Amino acid sequence: MADKSKHSIQEQLFHADTDREPGDNNWQGFGFDINPPVFLIAGGLIVLFVVLSLAFPDQAGTVFQDTRVAVSDYFDWLFILAANIFIIFMVYLAISKYGMIRIGGVDGEKEFSDISWIAMLFSAGMGIGLMFFGVAEPVYHLFDPHLGAEAGTEGAGEVAMAVSLFHWGFHPWAIYALVALGLAFFSYNRGLPLTFRSVFYPVLGDRIYGWPGHIIDIFTIFATLFGLVTSLGLGALQINAGLTFVGDEVGAFPAVPDATWVAVAIIGIVTGLAVISVYLGLDKGIRRLSNLNLTLMMILLASVFVLGPTLFILGALPQGIGAYIGNFFELSFFGNSFDNHYFQGSEFYGPGGEGEGGFLVDWTVFYWAWWISWSPFVGMFIARISKGRTIREFVGGVLLIPVIFSFAWFAAMGGTALNFELADGTEGAISGPMFDVGEELAMFAMFDLMPGTIVLSALAIVLVTTFFVTSSDSGSLVLEHLSTGGKHETPATGRVFWAASEGLVASALLVAGGDAAVEALQAAAIASGLPFAIILLFMIYAVLKGLQTEYAILESDEFAEVIDELEDDNDVVVTTQRGDLVTEVRTSDDRVVDVDVSD
Numbered sequence: 361m362a363d364k365s366k367h368s369i370q371e372q373l374f375h376a377d378t379d380r381e382p383g384d385n386n387w388q389g390f391g392f393d394i395n396p397p398v399f400l401i402a403g404g405l406i407v408l409f410v411v412l413s414l415a416f417p418d419q420a421g422t423v424f425q426d427t428r429v430a431v432s433d434y435f436d437w438l439f440i441l442a443a444n445i446f447i448i449f450m451v452y453l454a455i456s457k458y459g460m461i462r463i464g465g466v467d468g469e470k471e472f473s474d475i476s477w478i479a480m481l482f483s484a485g486m487g488i489g490l491m492f493f494g495v496a497e498p499v500y501h502l503f504d505p506h507l508g509a510e511a512g513t514e515g516a517g518e519v520a521m522a523v524s525l526f527h528w529g530f531h532p533w534a535i536y537a538l539v540a541l542g543l544a545f546f547s548y549n550r551g552l553p554l555t556f557r558s559v560f561y562p563v564l565g566d567r568i569y570g571w572p573g574h575i576i577d578i579f580t581i582f583a584t585l586f587g588l589v590t591s592l593g594l595g596a597l598q599i600n601a602g603l604t605f606v607g608d609e610v611g612a613f614p615a616v617p618d619a620t621w622v623a624v625a626i627i628g629i630v631t632g633l634a635v636i637s638v639y640l641g642l643d644k645g646i647r648r649l650s651n652l653n654l655t656l657m658m659i660l661l662a663s664v665f666v667l668g669p670t671l672f673i674l675g676a677l678p679q680g681i682g683a684y685i686g687n688f689f690e691l692s693f694f695g696n697s698f699d700n701h702y703f704q705g706s707e708f709y710g711p712g713g714e715g716e717g718g719f720l721v722d723w724t725v726f727y728w729a730w731w732i733s734w735s736p737f738v739g740m741f742i743a744r745i746s747k748g749r750t751i752r753e754f755v756g757g758v759l760l761i762p763v764i765f766s767f768a769w770f771a772a773m774g775g776t777a778l779n780f781e782l783a784d785g786t787e788g789a790i791s792g793p794m795f796d797v798g799e800e801l802a803m804f805a806m807f808d809l810m811p812g813t814i815v816l817s818a819l820a821i822v823l824v825t826t827f828f829v830t831s832s833d834s835g836s837l838v839l840e841h842l843s844t845g846g847k848h849e850t851p852a853t854g855r856v857f858w859a860a861s862e863g864l865v866a867s868a869l870l871v872a873g874g875d876a877a878v879e880a881l882q883a884a885a886i887a888s889g890l891p892f893a894i895i896l897l898f899m900i901y902a903v904l905k906g907l908q909t910e911y912a913i914l915e916s917d918e919f920a921e922v923i924d925e926l927e928d929d930n931d932v933v934v935t936t937q938r939g940d941l942v943t944e945v946r947t948s949d950d951r952v953v954d955v956d957v958s959d
């Protein structure tokens with residue numbers, strides 16, 4: 361039997377002084393285990409949203425589009441400033457004295473090897489979004505370019521790469537890094553539940569278990585849900601477009617109609633697969649599908665690299681990165697107030713164009729809001745796998761590893777598409793169908809110009825489908841975690857409820873959006889991202905307060921006395937930095953370092 365008078369160093373000195381437990385006030389019944397205020401309010405509002413959207417689709421579609429434009433028009437400055445603040449804060453943490461603090465404490469052990477951690481960060485950096493926009497976005501920017509480039513020229517092609525890498529580069533991963541660090545630190549270093557309310561413990565104390573915490577988790581559920589359904593809706597549209605294209609254009613099988621009802625049916629089928637995966641659990645379901653996703657995506661990337669314009673891709677990668685870095689600050693702080701000279705070469709966004717002044721709402725603000733609403737999902741995953749790493753190591757990995765893959769993906773996919781669009785004989789072969797039908801067709805139009813069209817298209821359809829399933833079932837686990845007050849072990853009924861809710865909300869948005877389905881999905885992401893952006897700004901303060909407390913304890917006399925006692929034991933190895941600051945405590949055989957607290 362374990363000695364109950366012994367605790368780890370982190371438990372004795374660093375854990376929050378509270379006797380509350382995750383989900384200690386939950387209600388259990390009918391297969392559910394729920395935190396009533398959070399689950400009932402969030403679930404009730406979501407059901408109301410679905411009912412009203414399906415009952416009044418025309419009015420709902422108008423509201424979605426008006427909301428999308430209004431939030432962007434009035435709050436674009438907030439999204440732009442917030443995203444830059446997130447980057448500045450994370451870089452500051454990495455280079456500051458707090459960079460030496462270890463997630464899980466000085467005796468925190470890594471659960472995963474460096475190679476496994478890197479592989480899982482690669483997995484976290486992929487998704488339906490890369491499949492949907494990997495070809496479409498660079499082609500869009502080629503003909504409606506930023507930075508004053510002339511549409512359809514090689515200069516516009518370079519700008520297209522720079523803007524695409526900007527939207528998928530350091531900014532989104534700074535958002536994810538902030539959320540992941542906040543969740544990991546307060547869970548592993550403070551011993552609090554792995555849920556959003558815990559991040560605000562320095563400000564709220566035990567009130568995180570009351571209504572202030574309930575409100576935070578309700579907002580988190582909404583942000584997570586609508587971030588997920590944006591991806592699910594885009595995935596359904598792309599699967600539909602792929603089936604239509606392969607059946608109609610390639611003739612591999614009878615054409616599948618490109619219609620809303622087909623996309624809704626796809627959502628229903630994939631939601632059913634997600635429910636099965638939820639029942640199978642993390643190891644048998646999500647882990648295996650995630651490994652399959654990684655394998656298929658690498659195969660698709662390698663296939664495009666080999667079958668496409670290989671030398672062009674190799675040149676587009678460094679040139680695109682150079683253009684991105686060279687215009688980093690101009691793109692990062694672009695606020696649309698002095699925009700005419702930025703879009704002189706674009707008929708759409710330029711002076712007098714139909715989309716004049718609309719670049720931010722169509723692109724940057726949508727992306728920043730989407731990343732913010734997606735951040736609880738990705739952040740919780742990264743938090744779960746990052747115990748035992750210093751903040752400096754954590755920030756460096758999260759800001760670099762997935763970004764490098766995104767750069768490679770856009771160089772291969774976007775670079776190949778731009779090469780076709782700029783070459784004689786294939787110009788318009790991708791942009792024509794894309795502008796006529798939608799972004800969801802862009803990748804398949806590119807595959808039609810390459811050897812192995814059917815194989816590449818089929819692989820892409822399978823990959824989007826598996827991403828769809830993993831996003832849905834993983835998102836269901838996160839939503840269940842939030843709605844149960846942070847409990848880890850709960851019945852599958854709740855996860856099934858959230859998986860079904862994701863499918864219903866995505867279907868409602870597609871039905872209400874109609875021909876403007878993508879805009880409806882963007883509206884959901886932007887509207888849910890706005891309040892959550894404010895929460896993340898407050899999170900910066902909470903994380904900083906938590907790190908200041910941790911650092912103060914590391915420098916305290918009490919901690920020094922504990923370390924002195926441990927150093928008397930020859931089995932204990934103490935690592936220090938910055939003079940005498942202890943950053944790691946290990947036994948020679950990697951056992952848990954126990955501290956006697958019986959006195």
